[in-house]
Amino acid sequence: MIFGTEILKYREAILKDLADLVAVPSVRGAAREGMPFGPEPARALCLILDKAEKMGFAVRNVENYAGHAEFGSGDDLAAVAAHVDVVPAGEGWDTDPFTLTRKGNLYFGRGAADDKGAAVVALYCLKAIKDAGIRGNRRLRVIFGAGEETGMEDLDYYFRKEEMPSMGFTPDSDYGICNREKGILRLDLLSGEKNESVVKEFQAGAVYNAVPDHAEAVLSCSAKTADALRKAARTAEGGFAFEPVPEGIRVTSKGKASHAMQPQEGFNAAAALIRLLSAVFSREELGGFFSFLDQSVGFRYDGSGIGVRQSDEESGPLTLNLGILRVKDGSVRAGIDIRYPVTSDGDKIFGEIRRRAEEAGFSAELLEDSKPLYLPGDSRLISILRDSYSEIMGKPAELYATGGGTYARAMKGNAVAFGPFFPDEPDRRLHNTNESIDIERFMVHAQICLEAMYRIFTA
Template identity: 55%
Template sequence: MQFGEHILPYKEQILRDLKTLVAIPSVVSEAVPGKPFGAESARALETILNMAEELGLETKNVGNYAGHAIYGTGSEFADVLCHVDVVPAGDGWKTDPFKTVEKNGLLYGRGTADDKGAAVVALYCLKALKDAGVQTKRRIRVIFGGGEEVASNDIDTYYAAESMPVFGFTPDSEYGICNREKGILRLDLTGGKAPTAVRHFTAGIVVNAVPAKAEAVVVCTMEQSAALMDLAGGDKAFSFTKTPDGLCIGAEGVASHAMQPQEGVNAAAKLLMLLSKVLNSAELGSLLYFLSEKIQTSYDGSLVGLKQSDAPSGPLTLNLGLVRVGEGVSRAGLDIRYPVTAKGDDILAKMQQACAPYGLACTRTNESLPLYLPEDSDFIRLLKGSYAAVMGTEPNVYATGGGTYARELKGRGVAFGPFFPDEPDRRLHNTNENIDLSRFFLHAQICLQAMYDMATK
């Protein structure tokens, strides 16, 4: 039986509520009392829980860390994990990032793809189950997190207060079934000698995205200034402006998610490499000199001895996501996605070894351990059946460098949807984030079928 089609009558309500949710700029900000991820994240969570209540569903807010909506009866839970926080909009949008705008079958807006669209679909899947009067073996629960984009403790805090499910999935990746997620290691590089020529260097908004812009102000001679401009040549990605503080150099790149840094162009790395061709180590300072020698524009960690790969999950990737130098600050943030058979401790030790000769400290700020759920498990078979009921063929299983809530299920779940692998890479943390509406509602059918199967089988 194909139950997934029951979601299609709710198209208009889904798009209406998605518009409301996208309009909330729910970027995680400084905690305030009762709102651990800031006011806008809490507002987005409260908004979607209010929507659920209006649909007649049971809801709960766990301290504005996360909340849930539930349908069905039974002593067990099956979960769908979504999030309502988003990354910053960034520059270069052709539409207002916090308004849904439809053009040529695409719906633009920050969060449409990651992850508000999937969250609203999962909510209406509960509504479809309720309206159809489906009798369940277990309760189906949709969880909405408030701090996923900052690798926070939102779901940890939720599950400390609420029961763990027997299984679950997160629609925050792509189809088929992601049963392997690389480890995620985030490192801060700090300290060393301050630069003598670079007044400031700034790049990146979040560590888990390839920086699309970078800027430096350099105090240099006329000869050095001319050399920098000459080396830039006709590359329109660079701009030069003479200011009272020095030569201001801007660089533009292409944003991408840190799980696939090869899909972007790192503006910080571009600017570093330009400066390193003219300025010496003292003029650059310890941190920028290290980055220009040991990171460069590579994304495989080869220059610090980190290059590695395994059969289940593929190669290690390294993203230089943040650089802040100037006014007493010297810091760079790295986001490393490592194979499921590797160990974060080993990677940290190698990076510390590489940093030591430059007088830099390397500290681990966050780590998410790898996920690996065998393909022959009962739950993988269930999801394969759900997908096949809608699509007519079984999905493949695959590995990702992305980090999803599936890790929080501790071997009970995977990432599943909402995107299809042949869709253009216009999603996730990119400028002009959007969804293909025809594919979006195909996902909605698969999602409902999977939720129906989890609740009844």
């Protein structure tokens, strides 16, 4: 029996609830009491848990870090985990990023693809199982996180309070089955207390895990030097704008956003602006830190500039992204995101970066080292997911590796990433402008998701 097709009857309800969820601009903000990721992620979490409770599920909100809706009984637990927080909207949208907008088969909105659409579908899959009166062999949860995009502390905290599922998946990647996730390093490069540079202000990026599409700097320079910058910009890679200010000139750099796991798909506005400044100012004028960034980081997405280029057969090459750059109170901070191969060692990678930074007179601070995930292809869970995919698609799901970090690694080897998108789909602009889902393809995902949830519930 194919159970997954039962989800099709909920299509309009899914779109309505997705519109409600997209309308919440659930970007991480300053923490408040009871709201560790700020008010908007908490509001999104409460919204979807309220919808779950009205469907008749047992729900729990774990201090606005994450929450769940649960169905069934038994000592064992299976889970599907999705998130309701989003990255900042960025610039250049053709529609309001926080209004779900239809154009043909496409529905646009920040979070529609990553990961609110999948969160709503998973909830309705749970509802379809409940409405059909299915009796399972364990409890089944849909877990909703509120801080996935900024480090996944949400599920780390959640699992300190809640039990770990024996099996599960997260619909926050691609099909087939992602049983290998690269390690994730996040670190800051720091200049120290004194900024002797002509760069008096610099601002780019809001999160580590996205290529910044906008950067701007205020420079202390003469009118003659400002003219030299304008001239250099004509042949430089990127788009630049200039505005006179009392200190000298403000330069704005326009780039293209992309997910940090594939920085080569974007265009880094911060790296482009540093490259422009390096073409006009001497190392002494620009300052050693900016010169170090240009030479060691810049557009070298493979880590070769800072000595950490590497690859393996299981998961592919290391990638490096300059996600954040700030000049504040006379010091400079650069935020770096690295995705490293599953057979590699994050400690050694950071050690090499720190060594090179210290040799240049700067420092490096490790913020996170999320170890790689590798689940064997002959595991029971992968067998269930392969069969679920085959039931809907008529062919088995392939195994693959990703540079993305998903909730699967938070479930300690008991879960993998599975869906919601298909390899032959065009760019969905994750973490970029005009994020969207193709509703016809997404409802195919919904059938696979329901089939998988039904099978892990009844296996």
